[in-house]
Amino acid sequence: MKTAFARGTALAAVLAALGLLPWLSGRDAALSVLRARSAEQEPTAEALAAIRDDLGLGSGPLTLLGRWAGGLLRGDLGTSWVSGTEVLPSVASGLGVSLGLMGASLAVALLVAAALCTGTVVRGARRGSGTRSGTGGAAAAMLASVPEFLLATVGLIVLGVWTGLLPTSGWQGPSSMVLPALAMGLPAGGLLGRLVDDALPAVFGERWVELWRASGVSPWRLACAALRRAVPALAPQFGLVAVGLTGGAVTVETVFAVPGIGRTALGAAKAQDLPLLQGAVLALLLLGLAAGALAHLVRVRLLGPGLRDAALALPAPPRAPAGRAARAVPVVLAGILLAVVGWGLTRDPYAVDVTARLLAPSRAHPLGTDGLGRDVLARLGHGATATVGVAVAVCLLSYLFAVAIGFLPALSAGVADIANALPPVIVGILVAAALGPGTAGASVAVALISWPPLAAHASALVEEVRAAGYLTAQKAIGATPRWILTRHVLPAVAGPVARHAVLRLPGIALALASLGFLGLGAQAPAPEWGLLLDESRAYVERAPWAALAPAGALALLAGFAVSLSSLSSVTGSSATGSSTTTARRRAEVAA
Template sequence: MRHRTTALLWRAGLALALVCGIGLLPWLARTDPALTVLKARSADRDPTPEVLAAIRDQLGLDEGPLTLLGRWAGGLWRGDAGRSWLSGDAVTPAVLQALGASLLLMTVALGIAVLTAGAVCARTLWLGAHRRLGDRRPGGNGGSAMLAALPEFLTASVLATVVGVQLGWLPALGWYGPRWTVLPGLALGLPAGAVLGRLLDDLLPGAFAEPWARAAAARGLAAAAVARQAVRRCLPALLPNAGLFVVGLTGGAVAVEQIYDIPGLGRTTLQAALAQDLPVLQAGTLLLLLLAACSTGAAHLATRLLIGPALRDNALPTLHRRRPPARSRLPLLYGGLLLGVVALGLPRDPLALDTTRRLRPPSAAHPFGTDALGRDLLARVSHGALDTLLLATGISAAALLTGVLLGLLPRLSGPLVDTVNAVPPVLGALLVTAVAGGGPATPALAVGVVAWAPLAAHTSALLRQERAALHLTATRGLGAGPWYLLRHDLLPAVVPPVARHALLRLPGTALALASLAFLGLGAQPPAPEWGLLLAENQPYAERAPWAVLAPAAVLALLGALAVATAGGVRLPRLRGRRDPREQQPLVGELVSVK
């Protein structure tokens, strides 16, 4: 009870600090809130001292940020989040309406993600249920890797153009009913489902190798029943990340909401942040924090219900067995293709303009074609790869180290993960810009601040299950100390799957940087950054699809490389010591399992 109270107070303190920081945003950015509000209300009106003084008097800005923050917080107890600085309307109804739109979109996207995850791991389920998996890895699915690496805003644009405009099957713009949720739901759900499917696919071989699965096969249970139980066994380690995806599909869907003109919470919060409409921004952030707390609580409750008393009684079989690294030439193939693209384009000038060759299709002179200004796309993709890949790799490495270290301290990291995950990268970029100023490091800081949270949640979930494993209880009984258990049992079981998870998220990190550039918060022209290339060429996608497909194909290739490489991530076997998790179960264990 004391631990739960401390965790609750820790979460409340972090949420309060974040909301207070947002309330101080204009003053931290050293900008005049009255000037920002005037530009948002009427860009043509001259900012005379009289006009600015009238706005300050109307909004009470002269009273100071602390007074405004206290007045806003005092109204929350009555359900009053104040009035918008721009429109003057009540904030609470507008924000709740935006939350309803985001929750509907999130529900549709989550359903599509579940179906996609099932399709990704279907082969592993079939092999495991029919006892044909053994110690072999099911093999990386390049299709799921490329699907996970597709930018959400690019998928949204292609679906809107092809399915909505050209074919006319579904509405391509607006938000007027269930039919309008399909295309944005696909744009959000397909990449999220591909990542969740890869995580589940990584856990299933360990579940099928446990004694209960062998006993079930020996008793002739149906393959479908064995597959269902294997999924149920793996869900506790997957649920924390599924809870993070729920929040990401709500607050992180800014680009998709912008493309489809959806009045969701992410878009509303972004617009309020750009205009420094503090009452709307604070209310939107508070709702995102509450949503993160609810989803995390639901994930913890579902984990307890799925595992039952085994977690309490330290009676779990281990889910992660040490397997030999998967031997595959796919990483060499994908890596060679990526290096070949970069090597071919580096000698070319990415800034050379030739207006007589605008939007030319691929040819011998321009293998990837040209953009709207006649610049060589191969050169721009290759030069952008250096910045994008190095930056994404550095962020992923730092996120892995931070996630593992904080995941080993769940009482500290749990509330912090909930709070950090509730902040979309876009809002994080705005906060970083306000505090540290703009610059090329702003996107990296914004993405790095939130990139470690899923890895820490994954580490904590795996650590919780591993500590309840039978072999660990036996090792404690033999007199092993905490450091010995950490080095020889916990870290070898936790680090490899989390490292594979980090590799799976490497394309996602590059996509987050690309999304910030797409929304104008990252690299600025004429930099050849991949996200900026997609943003610049998106208006010409129908006329010159190669201008968008070239950077998208390289991103998909990066995703395939990450998945293929992740399959071989293992820790070396400790010399002179046999892993008790690899020992065959006794015959009595097989007979006693029901």
């Protein structure tokens, strides 16, 4: 009941913030409308007052929210401030395009996940192996960590510009869907493949598999039964994958100029067309919530009436100790990144030389120059310090909030459900509309949605520590709740969650880069990695090295995150007790 109440309250707060967006923005919406309608007209007091009266902007926030909510009940999303047309047809048109793209992306994701899990399924069905596919697991982890905007940019360069095999923009037919679907489907497929590949060894190690095999059940039926056993516990994660597709649609549609709902929302945010932005974000939010609800219904259906309240969590699969090569991977990747960044820090990232525009890599400019003749290596090095510094601050805020809310598991679970339905890009669009684009807005957006995995981990640890026998003994001898909290519970929670937060630092940096890529984060001339990648798209055909440099740096960062998290999971499972391992597993499932 508490979780449902918290979920409803959080959803109501999000909808209220969306309805109050014209008031929360703190800007004169009448001025934005006047400039959009007629750039030559003078913004006189009379003209602005007439626009406010026409749009009903002169009333208070409660009246504004009530009018917007009433329109929703009538199926009226308002009128665009820029074009003067109804918002609902534009949202419906963009939503139709995005649903088609998401369907194609989901098909790609399922094919990729099936390919990554094939080795584990075959071995388990034939021999009952309790080990996972090492190659498939590494490939799945790498695919899952690469952001959509990076794949979209690299795919555009390689498959669109260099080879000319596929169209690079527009929405003319099935061929226009290939590159966007690959950019969105490959990371989703990697995540699905990793989840299933992790779960199957534990399933094949269960007693019933041996009994079925001894009874002569075919490997095909055994594999199908194992998949059906693993899917219910992973169904919530499948819903999060669908939610991720809604966020990925914004960046991918922007790269390939696809007229979908994501590109519509981003364009409305930049043009300050708040009614259109409200309708587009509402559609994306409903898509995310519908995906989560559908995943829950699938899980309930697969469990059956007798087990609908059962968690059926799978035990963590056995992991082999990390080899020397695996331990060296994050060190090598970090060394390469540090070397490039250190080299770039010795150069001036703002020096403009129009006579050296778009030069190819040379001894004077090892990574070439950009459209203004600035050294790409210098901007790459200085951009790393800004991106990582902001990511550390966001990570720290998320950690503190997660530890605090972790002591209220019912509240954290309900609020986290709504936060998980909001990808960073969607939150970034809303924050940019309210605060304006910039580093501060991007930091707030990422912080708002980066805490749920940490809070899930903290909640699991709090529950297990509070149930420990030694705490019962402490209470029996008269220890105060404050003593128990500060000397036992908090130390047992703070350390593991802090290590978890450090592992998420590269992912936070990538999320900030994605907002910079969309123009919602750091603004020019700041040398931020996502912004560098976005600026280079204008001349990608003439100087692809300007785009490949930040793309390569982001790929190295993603690889470092994957190798570090994989190494931590191996060493953590072998060095901790069973209760901590169970808490980690529960946190992974909840997150």
